Amino acid sequence: DVKVTQSSRYLVKRTGEKVFLECVQDMDHENMFWYRQDPGLGLRLIYFSYDVKMKEKGDIPEGYSVSREKKERFSLILESASTNQTSMYLCASTTAVYNSPLHFGNGTRLTVT
Amino acid sequence: DAKTTQPPSMDCAEGRAANLPCNHSTISGNEYVYWYRQIHSQGPQYIIHGLKNNETNEMASLIITEDRKSSTLILPHATLRDTAVYYCIVRVLNQAGTALIFGKGTTLSVSS
Numbered sequence: 001d002v003k004v005t006q007s008s009r010y011l012v013k014r015t016g017e018k019v020f021l022e023c024v025q026d027m028d029h030e031n032m033f034w035y036r037q038d039p040g041l042g043l044r045l046i047y048f049s050y051d052v053k054m055k056e057k058g059d060i061p062e063g064y065s066v067s068r069e070k071k072e073r074f075s076l077i078l079e080s081a082s083t084n085q086t087s088m089y090l091c092a093s094t095t096a097v098y099n100s101p102l103h104f105g106n107g108t109r110l111t112v113t
Numbered sequence: 114d115a116k117t118t119q120p121p122s123m124d125c126a127e128g129r130a131a132n133l134p135c136n137h138s139t140i141s142g143n144e145y146v147y148w149y150r151q152i153h154s155q156g157p158q159y160i161i162h163g164l165k166n167n168e169t170n171e172m173a174s175l176i177i178t179e180d181r182k183s184s185t186l187i188l189p190h191a192t193l194r195d196t197a198v199y200y201c202i203v204r205v206l207n208q209a210g211t212a213l214i215f216g217k218g219t220t221l222s223v224s225s
Contacts, residue, residue: 004156035215043157043200043215090156092213099145099164099204102213104156 003027004105006091012111019078021108023091029103030096032074034058034066037088037107049074050096081112116140116203122220125195131188133219135201138182145204146177147213148186150197157200157215160186191223 007022025032033048035058045058047066055066063085067075074093078085088109092102118136125131137146147162161168161175163184168175174187188195200218 033213040217042217045214092156099162101147101159101162102149102157103159106156107154 004091004093004103006089006105006108008108009106010109010111012113013078013081014113015082017078017081017112019081019110019112021076021078021089021091021110023074023076023093023105024072025074025091025093025103026072027093027095027103028071029093030071031094032068033092033094033102034064034074034076035090035092036060037090043090046076081110083112086110086112116214117201117216119199119201119216119219121217122222125188125191125221125223127193127223127225128190131186131191131195131221131223133186133188133199133201133221134183135185136183137201137203140181140203146175146181146184147202147204148173148175149200149202149213149215150195151200151218152194152197160199162204191221193223193225195221196223197221 004025013019031050034046035043037043044060049055049068065077088107090107091105094100094102145162148160149157151157163175177184198218202213
């Protein structure tokens with residue numbers, strides 16, 4: 001089975017801190033994604049990557065950056081965390097085949113105080 | 114914006130079939146319909162996907178209308194563990210990759 005592992009299940013950070021959310025997949029998938037999920041707003045795409053060192057903005061990239069130095073790892077970075085970035089963050093991966101399904105991790109619940 | 118419309122909530126008795134509808138009237142010819150579900154505090158779980166033909170796997174069946182403007186996910190014998198938010202998604206092919214655009218889904222409540 002595909003496994004997408006997010007490094008932390010729960011995280012509490014202070015306003016202004018730099019925050020790293022890590023995601024690792026074990027199936028040699030080319031594409032990786034970061035979403036955030038908020039009540040009433042559903043899942044929204046922040047960034048995705050289709051290859052090492054490649055990245056594309058999603059619908060809500062402001063306040064975030066990403067890093068993909070290795071194929072299996074995709075990091076989401078909050079340069080200066082703010083309270084409106086309190087959310088559930090979900091990582092996903094898939095192969096480059098067009099109709100292959102996404103596989104999600106179990107999420108990181110980030111609270112910024 | 115999501116390209117699908119789903120009812121916000123549905124109820125189903127345990128052991129009965131759960132039929133979850135989805136409208137995707139603007140779907141393009143090469144776009145697939147995907148279904149995911151999300152159980153509380155977990156990441157979304159892939160269920161099934163299809164293009165034109167009906168599909169079945171160990172979890173569910175997917176019925177797509179001939180004009181492809183709507184589809185129905187069928188859980189043949191719903192259990193309490195099927196209580197979740199179900200998302201119907203049309204796969205959008207971006208210029209440089211692929212991404213799923215999630216709508217708000219249908220909250221399915223299965224009760225005994």
